[in-house]
Amino acid sequence: xxxxxxxxxxxxxxxxxxxxxxxxxxxxxxxxxxxxxxxxxxxxxxxxxxxxxxxxxxxxxxxxxxxxxxxxxxxxxxxxxxxxxxxxxxxxxxxxxxxxxxxxxxxxxxxxxxxxxxxxxxxxxxxxxxxxxxxxxxxxxxxxxxxxxxxxxxxxxxxxxxxxxxxxxxxxxxxxxxxxxxxxxxxxxxxxxxxxxxxxxxxxxxxxxxxxxxxxxxxxxxxxxxxxxxxxxxxxxxxxxxxxxxxxxxxxxxxxxxxxxxxxxxxxxxxxxxxxxxxxxxxxxxxxxxxxxxxxxxxxxxxxxxxxxxxxxxxxxxxxxxxxxxxxxxxxxxxxxxxxxxxxxxxxxxxxxxxxxxxxxxxxxxxxxxxxxxxxxxxxxxxxxxxxxxxxxxxxxxxxxx
Amino acid sequence: xxxxxxxxxxxxxxxxxxxxxxxxxxxxxxxxxxxxxxxxxxxxxxxxxxxxxxxxxxxxxxxxxxxxxxxxxxxxxxxxxxxxxxxxxxxxxxxxxxxxxxxxxxxxxxxxxxxxxxxxxxxxxxxxxxxxxxxxxxxxxxxxxxxxxxxxxxxxxxxxxxxxxxxxxxxxxxxxxxxxxxxxxxxxxxxxxxxxxxxxxxxxxxxxxxxxxxxxxxxxxxxxxxxxxxxxxxxxxxxxxxxxxxxxxxxxxxxxxxxxxxxxxxxxxxxxxxxxxxxxxxxxxxxxxxxxxxxxxxxxxxxxxxxxxxxxxxxxxxxxxxxxxxxxxxxxxxxxxxxxxxxxxxxxxxxxxxxxxxxxxxxxxxxxxxxxxxxxxxxxxxxxxxxxxxxxxxxxxxxxxxxxxxxxxxxxxxxxxxxxxxxxxxxxxxxxxxx
Numbered sequence: 161x162x163x164x165x166x167x168x169x170x171x172x173x174x175x176x177x178x179x180x181x182x183x184x185x186x187x188x189x190x191x192x193x194x195x196x197x198x199x200x201x202x203x204x205x206x207x208x209x210x211x212x213x214x215x216x217x218x219x220x221x222x223x224x225x226x227x228x229x230x231x232x233x234x235x236x237x238x239x240x241x242x243x244x245x246x247x248x249x250x251x252x253x254x255x256x257x258x259x260x261x262x263x264x265x266x267x268x269x270x271x272x273x274x275x276x277x278x279x280x281x282x283x284x285x286x287x288x289x290x291x292x293x294x295x296x297x298x299x300x301x302x303x304x305x306x307x308x309x310x311x312x313x314x315x316x317x318x319x320x321x322x323x324x325x326x327x328x329x330x331x332x333x334x335x336x337x338x339x340x341x342x343x344x345x346x347x348x349x350x351x352x353x354x355x356x357x358x359x360x361x362x363x364x365x366x367x368x369x370x371x372x373x374x375x376x377x378x379x380x381x382x383x384x385x386x387x388x389x390x391x392x393x394x395x396x397x398x399x400x401x402x403x404x405x406x407x408x409x410x411x412x413x414x415x416x417x418x419x420x421x422x423x424x425x426x427x428x429x430x431x432x433x434x435x436x437x438x439x440x441x442x443x444x445x446x447x448x449x450x451x452x453x454x455x456x457x458x459x460x461x462x463x464x465x466x467x468x469x470x471x472x473x474x475x476x477x478x479x480x481x482x483x484x485x486x487x488x489x490x491x492x493x494x495x496x497x498x499x500x501x502x503x504x505x506x507x508x509x510x511x512x513x514x515x516x517x518x519x520x521x522x523x524x525x526x527x528x529x530x531x532x533x534x535x536x537x538x539x540x541x542x543x544x545x546x547x548x549x550x551x552x553x554x555x556x557x558x559x560x561x562x
Numbered sequence: 563x564x565x566x567x568x569x570x571x572x573x574x575x576x577x578x579x580x581x582x583x584x585x586x587x588x589x590x591x592x593x594x595x596x597x598x599x600x601x602x603x604x605x606x607x608x609x610x611x612x613x614x615x616x617x618x619x620x621x622x623x624x625x626x627x628x629x630x631x632x633x634x635x636x637x638x639x640x641x642x643x644x645x646x647x648x649x650x651x652x653x654x655x656x657x658x659x660x661x662x663x664x665x666x667x668x669x670x671x672x673x674x675x676x677x678x679x680x681x682x683x684x685x686x687x688x689x690x691x692x693x694x695x696x697x698x699x700x701x702x703x704x705x706x707x708x709x710x711x712x713x714x715x716x717x718x719x720x721x722x723x724x725x726x727x728x729x730x731x732x733x734x735x736x737x738x739x740x741x742x743x744x745x746x747x748x749x750x751x752x753x754x755x756x757x758x759x760x761x762x763x764x765x766x767x768x769x770x771x772x773x774x775x776x777x778x779x780x781x782x783x784x785x786x787x788x789x790x791x792x793x794x795x796x797x798x799x800x801x802x803x804x805x806x807x808x809x810x811x812x813x814x815x816x817x818x819x820x821x822x823x824x825x826x827x828x829x830x831x832x833x834x835x836x837x838x839x840x841x842x843x844x845x846x847x848x849x850x851x852x853x854x855x856x857x858x859x860x861x862x863x864x865x866x867x868x869x870x871x872x873x874x875x876x877x878x879x880x881x882x883x884x885x886x887x888x889x890x891x892x893x894x895x896x897x898x899x900x901x902x903x904x905x906x907x908x909x910x911x912x913x914x915x916x917x918x919x920x921x922x923x924x925x926x927x928x929x930x931x932x933x934x935x936x937x938x939x940x941x942x943x944x945x946x947x948x949x950x951x952x953x954x955x956x957x958x959x960x961x962x963x964x965x966x967x968x969x970x971x972x973x974x975x976x977x978x979x980x981x982x983x984x985x986x987x988x989x990x991x992x993x994x995x996x997x
Contacts, residue, residue, distance in 0.1 A: 165773035213808045227800035298919040304840035307906035316910040324827040327818045329742035335798040339765045344944040346772040347595040351570025360947040371943040373587045374761035382633030382648035384937040389911035393754045405751040414735035474726045481732035486806045494723040513807040518794035519770040522786040524777035
């Protein structure tokens with residue numbers, strides 16, 4: 161029986177929306193017991209934001225919520241009450257980590273600041289995930305994903321110079337921030353387990369983007385070095401040869417044919433069909449030769465599917481990929497063989513296919529075992545372990561505490 | 563009461579065999595968190611796009627390349643261009659550097675000695691590259707059973723595509739992101755480059771390493787880890803996958819829009835200045851109308867409810883941009899912020915570097931490196947209250963710490979060290995034959 165990397169770790173999860181929950185999803189996937197603490201009746205606001213399963217608004221049907229909270233347990237607790245606070249401190253006794261993503265000051269206002277938590281439990285690690293961090297002039301500014309992306313990331317340099325700066329897949333970058341937070345959190349936890357001294361990790365989503373080597377951090381270094389900033393693509397830079405995308409029978413393929421070596425490989429892959437003789441220069445440089453290739457290539461690709469093109473070219477070692485839709489991914493044979501997508505049960509949406517683990521450990525694999533929790537689904541279990549009887553729980557419900 | 567504490571990964575030694583972006587950056591994250599990272603390179607082999615497009619790129623060439631990879635200090639390659647490549651140097655601090663030729667038996671022996679003393683090994687070459695050198699996990703685990711051997715690749719180390727070659731752009735295409743991020747009014751072929759898969763891959767490399775340290779603390783054993791950067795990347799659009807698996811819907815791009823709110827990127831006065839804004843509730847919409855001096859819109863039947871506003875998104879965009887394009891960006895942002903609206907400037911690199919908030923938080927670090935001089939670098943996303951994250955070592959130069967590592971860590975004598983120089987293991991410059 162294998163252990164999971166974070167087995168034995170208990171996380172009190174106060175996160176909401178996207179970034180924080182993705183951080184704790186990763187912890188839950190790799191073995192931590194994540195207890196999601198939600199507001200009674202309302203829960204994580206993400207529960208109320210669609211798109212929804214069956215396109216029908218339901219507190220248990222938000223797709224993002226369903227994705228972001230797998231493997232977690234949910235309890236409800238009103239932290240605005242004295243009793244609620246003291247129950248939190250009871251839970252803290254068995255916890256190793258608290259993760260919060262409310263706006264700065266939320267914890268302090270409820271007597272749950274880092275100083276207070278670490279006074280109660282010196283080894284506790286606190287991670288706060290906020291838009292701009294707990295310090296600095298923007299601390300209290302409200303922001304949506306695109307605002308954080310525009311301010312933190314390389315949005316300015318994304319897209320065309322003659323069009324607007326451009327965003328990325330919805331919520332992608334908030335997930336990315338959650339992934340960043342998980343790295344620092346697991347490190348802090350590792351340190352705390354070694355020497356018993358906890359710490360507070362103040363994650364600013366804006367800084368997760370600023371430090372991202374998806375162009376921003378690299379281009380900041382380049383700017384510091386040469387004084388030139390990253391720009392969106394200009395019209396005159398568009399017509400690179402050969403173009404990276406080519407239309408084929410069922411969509412597009414993305415191919416890198418940069419080096420002479422890759423052209424040699426292409427010649428081999430295409431055999432007699434290759435439109436150049438062995439005497440001609442490769443990659444083609446003359447306008448005539450490039451035009452000849454583009455004509456041939458458009459026709460050749462249009463008669464084939466993206467999968468068959470990629471299979472053929474990859475067999476010759478040419479870097480390329482199909483431009484996949486989400487449907488292509490779910491049907492993909494490679495991901496299937498690796499068992500990437502996993503089927504999980506959920507009270508409301510039933511058995512469905514979810515994205516799987518991002519990391520495969522040989523000896524201590526993570527495990528996705530259950531779908532996202534319904535609101536307060538684990539109240540009796542978690543509070544029961546604290547010694548609350550059913551009668552106690554009923555009383556707390558009537559007081560609006562759970 | 564908040565005394566300093568040591569960095570959380572102090573005492574962990576990492577061997578960094580990373581190439582291009584994901585491996586080197588993943589290792590740098592571990593270094594930033596306190597690990598001792600030893601970057602292992604060879605003076606006889608130049609992996610493309612790691613320490614530059616070429617070892618010795620001509621000045622005319624780098625001037626033609628956009629700054630992100632052509633932006634050497636003052637756009638000059640300098641004496642040792644490989645130590646001045648911005649893209650690499652963004653992934654190279656908090657590391658020690660050594661050189662060794664792993665193709666020679668003597669190099670393999672040196673490397674094995676290092677592995678015996680290390681906790682984590684990170685590689686992101688095509689799976690099996692180290693096996694071909696007889697330095698794969700099967701060979702190394704006997705030398706060090708506590709070794710965590712992390713192999714990151716585009717598609718993972720097993721499965722039909724494990725030998726496929728793909729760069730960041732192809733991972734974007736494969737993982738479904740290309741079709742989720744193009745301009746709604748232009749097709750996917752107009753996408754400009756992004757390497758989010760590499761950036762997210764680097765984070766997962768770091769995460770996997772730390773998780774394996776947690777596991778090792780329990781089991782006492784090291785292990786092999788397979789990170790598929792494509793799978794990692796698909797996980798970041800998990801909600802979009804569920805829309806397909808549950809609802810059967812294949813989402814397309816939203817461009818700069820949201821699913822429900824009014825959202826966009828709007829031109830401001832001046833040269834290529836922009837803001838973004840998200841307007842969700844009726845109250846927010848009313849506030850915006852007030853600021854625009856268009857309270858007439860509040861009762862306009864087209865904009866009465868969030869659903870109505872979304873139906874008439876294009877018309878609202880026009881109204882907003884007509885207003886925003888007459889305003890200075892930063893003044894407009896202040897105005898929107900003072901009304902509590904969710905808006906922000908689109909910051910270019912110059913704006914970001916000068917940003918008052920980031921400066922106040924000490925995000926940028928001034929670092930001196932011998933071959934590039936003193937510059938500000940983006941710092942760390944990890945701000946601890948007690949552990950002091952910072953730059954302990956500037957962007958590592960090729961072979962910079964050879965003497966320290968060979969003699970003090972690995973315990974080789976002066977004579978042996980000289981012998982290794984003769985054998986071509988040790989140096990601070992790529993061999994002259996490498997262009």
